[in-house]
Amino acid sequence: MKVVFERTKGLTNEETHYCPGCTHGIVHRLVGETLEELGVLENTVGVASVGCSVLSYHYFNCDMTQAAHGRAPAVATGLKRVLPQDRIVFTYQGDGDLASIGMGEVVHAAARGENITVIFVNNAIYGMTGGQMAPTTLIGQRTATSPQGRDIQSHGLPIRVSEMLATIDGASYIERVSTHNVKQVVRAKKAIKNAFKNQQEKKGFSMVEVLSSCPTNWGLTPEESLQWIEEQMVPYYPLGILKNSSVITEDIR
Amino acid sequence: MGKVLMKGNEVIGESAIQAGCKYFFGYPITPQSELVAYMAQRLPEVEGLFLQAESEVAAINMVYGASSAGVRVMTSSSSPGFSLKQEGISFLASAELPAVIVNIARGGPGLGNIQPSQSDYFQATKGGGHGDYNTPVLAPSSLQEIVELTDEAFRIADEYRTPVILLGDGMLGQMMEPVDFEVTKDNKEFQKDWATTGTVGDGPPKTITSLDLDDVRLEERNKQLQIKYKKIKATETKVECYLMDDAEVAVVAYGTVSRIVRSAIKRARDNGIKVGLIRPISLWPFPVEKIAYYSNKVKSIITVEMNAGQMVEDVRLAVEGKVPVTFYGRTGGVIPSINEVHEQILSMVNEVAK
Incomplete structure (x- = not known):
């Protein structure tokens, strides 16, 4: 019998705890495949964050350190700065973690041109804690802490993290991708691979923002959720490369 | 080398370097800023790394990352900044990561002032952050003793895989005294096979975490911590x-x-x-x-x-x-x-x- 498809070596055999229809699993797979294809699995240290992906250290088949809420870019900085030059360090963070409590850490990691890869999974809500409003929650979106829907007067406007980080000189590669159909998933894979290659080439800070679904907390079916990404999220969070600078910032190290 | 006249904060920095610490993540705050500046100057000379973090919170988490990679690492602050590090110290204690954290304490509460104070005693000795943990706390009374205790702090941190606090105050940090760095050092080597440095050459993936969603397993982790603390009490009390x-x-x-x-x-x-x-x-x-x-x-x-x-x-x-x-x-x-x-x-x- 010929094997036509198999599990990536970048992931362990552990069954994930993610809800049915959640696209975290897809993003995990894309990262795992990338590490395998680039042949860096043994040289990689991942940093898990706080939120639904807190247990990602069970799933990625490489050394993993689990960081405090929002602090993954600081922990990754500590790792990257002391490890041998050939080591790859990435963080895997959600939007509550990165865009709210950890905004300071990610902005300054980008500003320093920290040669790490950040995988930023944006599903416009706090998942693990039960569906509260995130800085990325869309206007009108109902959550546990915006039960009438997010309104501009009380809660302000959603943050476009990728656009913001793209303004920072130290950021080398910033792209926003999505998981709502196969074509987008293929694009997401390419972006993630670019972001890791960038680190191999010592180009500095790379981040891929991945629009992701949360059927459980959105109160939608998995299929409706993918549609919701396309119809509601993509218009506010347009897809594409926001920054791709070829300047090598790692020289000084 | 003989005796040299130095400022307390600088003595801490030099002692750390002599103890084999090549990595320092800092943030300025009076009255400990000379330590940060000293490390910025000195660490590149010994092929180490100094990084000024964007906050005390970031600094302690950079320490967490560096310690995860198995190196000797230090950060320092003064009272208000030290409060900000407590989250990270709790994580270090739970994940059993060695690190030395300096508090050159000043008058409080709140922003207080920049005069010397011992009002962080409770915070330092009773855990400081959330959860059942303690950190060894060493309190030098002279600059010469700083040399000895900084070396000890790193030894204890590695021996027991725990964060260790070096607690001084603005007086010790700012005063000058002659010190001799040629004192007996603990040169013990520590195998850090738990460090997350990439699996290359050393087997299956390792994880450093302070999370365990299973109550019985988390209780077991707590029990292990308490056993460790008992051992520290029995062997590391100094008076x-x-x-x-x-x-x-x-x-x-x-x-x-x-x-x-x-x-x-x-x-x-x-x-x-x-x-x-x-x-x-x-x-x-x-x-x-x-x-x-x-x-x-x-x-x-x-x-x-x-x-x-x-x-x-x-x-x-x-x-x-x-x-x-x-x-x-x-x-x-x-x-x-x-x-x-x-x-x-x-x-x-x-x-x-x-």
């Missing part, structure tokens, strides 16, 4: 006793204040009063046994601190009501004078004689 052999009054003081107390004791001794000093060097573990021992011998005990009375609680727990324990302290960054402490000793002697 100095001065003129205690025939003492009828004991003064308990640590750090900067112990120097003032020492002078007051000398004056009282000149006047024929039998008084001695018990100086805790490790504040956690606290020298309970030594204090308990002397509480059977002396008539009374005075605790002198630069706070509103924090260590005195530990002294009373050790004394278990056997003799009266009084407290004298100044707050807000005021340093008690030799006269004030001498007066306290005299009035205690008179009180007991009544």
Whole structure:
């Protein structure tokens, strides 16, 4: 019998705890495949964050350190700065973690041109804690802490993290991708691979923002959720490369 | 090399480098900023790395990352900044990551001022952050002792895989004294096969985490921590006793204040009063046994601190009501004078004689 498809070596055999229809699993797979294809699995240290992906250290088949809420870019900085030059360090963070409590850490990691890869999974809500409003929650979106829907007067406007980080000189590669159909998933894979290659080439800070679904907390079916990404999220969070600078910032190290 | 005249903050930095610490993540705050500046200057010279973090929170988490990679690493701050590091210290304690964290304490609470204070004693010795944990706390009283205790702090951190606090105050940080770096060092090598450095060459993936969603397993982790703390208590308690052999009054003081107390004791001794000093060097573990021992011998005990009375609680727990324990302290960054402490000793002697 010929094997036509198999599990990536970048992931362990552990069954994930993610809800049915959640696209975290897809993003995990894309990262795992990338590490395998680039042949860096043994040289990689991942940093898990706080939120639904807190247990990602069970799933990625490489050394993993689990960081405090929002602090993954600081922990990754500590790792990257002391490890041998050939080591790859990435963080895997959600939007509550990165865009709210950890905004300071990610902005300054980008500003320093920290040669790490950040995988930023944006599903416009706090998942693990039960569906509260995130800085990325869309206007009108109902959550546990915006039960009438997010309104501009009380809660302000959603943050476009990728656009913001793209303004920072130290950021080398910033792209926003999505998981709502196969074509987008293929694009997401390419972006993630670019972001890791960038680190191999010592180009500095790379981040891929991945629009992701949360059927459980959105109160939608998995299929409706993918549609919701396309119809509601993509218009506010347009897809594409926001920054791709070829300047090598790692020289000084 | 011989003796060199240096500022306390700089002595901490040089001692850390001599102890094999090549990585420092810092953030400026008075009165410890000279340490950050010293590391910025010196670490590149020894092929180490200094990084100024965007906040104390980021600095302690960079330490967490660097320690995960298995290197000796340090950060420092002063009281308000040290509070910000508590989240990270709790994570370090739970994930069992070694690190040395310096607190050159200043007057509080809140923003307080930049004068020396010992008002962070509770925070340092009772855990400080959330959860059931302790950190060894070493409290030098001179710049020469900083050299010895910084080396010890790194040794203890690696030996027990724990964050260790080096607790000084603005006085120790800012003063200058001659120091000799050529003292006996602990050169023990530590195998850090738990570090997350990439699996290349060393087998299956490793994980560093402080999370365990299973209550029984988390309880087991807590039990293991408590076993470790018991071992630290049994082997790492440090205390100095001065003129205690025939003492009828004991003064308990640590750090900067112990120097003032020492002078007051000398004056009282000149006047024929039998008084001695018990100086805790490790504040956690606290020298309970030594204090308990002397509480059977002396008539009374005075605790002198630069706070509103924090260590005195530990002294009373050790004394278990056997003799009266009084407290004298100044707050807000005021340093008690030799006269004030001498007066306290005299009035205690008179009180007991009544």
